Amino acid sequence: MPDPTPPVGRRRPGARRARHAATAPGHRRTGVLWPLTALAVLAAVAARRLSGPRLPGDDTLAAPAAVLLRGDGDLALLSPEGLGALHTAVYATVTRAFARHDTLVGAERELLAVALLGTGVLLWRTGRRLGLGDAGCALAVLALAAVPALAPLSAAASPSWLALPWLLLAAWLLLSGRPSRASAVTAAVATSLGVLLAPDALVLLVPGVAAGVAARAAWRRPARMPPGVTRALTVAGIAVGAGVTRLLVGAWYPQPGDPTRWGAGTAELVLVGSGLLVVGVLAVVWLPRLRGPGAALLAGTLLGVVPPGDRLPTLLVCLPLAALLAAVLADALVDRVAAARPAFGRVARPAAAGALVLVLAAALAGVVTGPRGDLGAEAYGQLVAWSDQQLPDDAVLAADPRPAAELVHAGLDLDRLVTARGPVTAATGELPLQLQVSADGDPAADARPVARFPAGSPTDGGAPDDGAPDDRAPDGVTLTVADPDPAEPTSEQLAARRELGEALLANPATTAPPAAAELLRAGSVDPRLLTTLAGLAARFGVSLADLPAVPGELPGVPVRQAVLGSVAGVPLPGDSPAADRLRNWLEAQRSPYRPARVTSVEDGLLLTWPLAPDPDAQVTPGGGG
Secondary structure, three states: OOOOOOOOOOOOOOHHHHHHHHOOOHHHHHOOOHHHHHHHHHHHHHHHOOOOOOOOOOOOOOOHHHHHHHHOOOOOOOOOHHHHHHHHHHHHHHHHHHHHOHHHHHHHHHHHHHHHHHHHHHHHHHHOOOOHHHHHHHHHHHHHHHHHHHHHHHHHHHHHHHHHHHHHHHHHHHOOOOOOHHHHHHHHHHHHHHHHHOOHHHHHHHHHHHHHHHHHHHOOOOOOOOHHHHHHHHHHHHHHHHHHHHEEEEHHOOOOOOOHHHHOOOHHHHHHHHHHHHHHHHHHHHHHHHHHHHHHHHHHHHHHHHOOOOOOHHHHHHHHHHHHHHHHHHHHHHHHHHHOOHHHHHHHHHHHHHHHHHHHHHHHHHHHOOOOOOOOOOHHHHHHHHHHHHHHOOOEEEEEEHHHHHHOOOOOOOOHOOOOOOOOOOOOOOOEEEEEEEEOOOOOOOOOEEEEEEEOOOOHHOOOOOOOOOOOOOOOOOOOEEEEOOOOOOHHHHHHHHHHHHHHHHOOOHHHHHHHHHHHOOOOOOOHHHHHHHHHHHHHEEEEEEOOOOOEEOOOOOOEEEEEEEOOOEEOOOOOHHHHHHHHHHHOOOOOOOOOOOEOOOOOEEOOOOOOOOOOOOOOOOOOO
């Protein structure tokens, strides 16, 4: 069969040179618009995923990078995760990405978009060295963008994304015909970095190199055995080598077989795998000089992409190779059709240009209509503000490394955070309040949920604080704060709360709106606040404007806030003498009856007590006066 592909590193003379190389300078300048437009499509596809949807692997690169920049942690820098975190840390330092984004995952998405765009640029230049023209290179870039356009693959945080530019740089250097020693050394370093970031590249490199060597040996020395036997033995040897490599890579870099990591399902995975297989088979059959890359694509797809393999790193390293081979196949097909029907060339180029413009318009429309999420910025910000305002000074939050890194990025004090789930001893030797933070998951079975953020989200059963419809993206982060060692009130303690609430309401000097009265009768008010209100009512008389729950805290947590509208019949605007006298009186109280904060609000003064693990145990009869 005649070979439709040019020798690697130089263009074939004849029709291809007339179509690509022997063009006027002006035509060459306009021809570059093809790959540039395709790169614009790729950039639009990447930009669409910058703010959503969220994926299970978010913060895989950014969280350890943030820890690395703080000088903490003990990452193995030569592992895929460690080297990926190092790349991310360098990028964030150079571009100030962490400072520019509200969340670490936002900076991570930016890095992944840059890596995808860099992969597209190197794919274009590599295609040129394979003999592709501008239109063929544009097709390769568009093929690379196809899967990320259908599923949020470009947002899947994996070190393998960072490996693709390194691997393509090595290919571009080695395809220069006779690379210089400097180019060869640079290619070797780039290949090493690519393999360290994506060990699955070996699943393609080993069978690809073996197939190329076998083809070259068969061409130079005629086989002594029948051709069929030789081919069967060669294929069997390559298959065994690829299988062994796959097993070794799986042991080196275990990966869960779950397509939801990149926002897809089994159907999408089968569709993508089938497309890769078709390209690999056609390359092996129709492109003799690219049989090695075709065999590599087949091996990688069969061993790591189609179920039950479905390894995300294998899929990522297969995409650029498949894009190049698809472009070469399409270019060869166009050559054959144009040679048979000369009029085809005059029609095909304008039609392809129009199609490319339409694809660009669709990609830009996707950016405008794409998901708009905050990637958890609101939830993390609210939790940090809640911890600053509602927790005792010695309270700590326990979280897994990824949400812990996001909390620190949102402003949480490192002294308030632990990543271990064991008890933490305070400087006083006592056990402080320790709460667990879980992201998008339920807390432990024996833990009691205390708060959920963002406040007012559908997951906590509340409404937005401002009463407006809740239009948050359904893929936003939900953070749950839970008490792993809850102290439930006894029946006697609940009865004491209800009795004190009834006594407070029975005082003729006390007024309260119906909703606040219901909370007092139900025993749903924190006993520290309740005792203080009883003391105020007995001494001065008090008008309750409201007993508001703390935003984000869940039903069942005792109300720890009260808005006092007046004391002794005197209204309480924030700057009145009556307000000053009340502040002084509250400041003179002993703990636990002294509020943590007294804030002027529209309806009076807001009194707030910090969250306590067992508020009933802190209250003694007769306190608060």
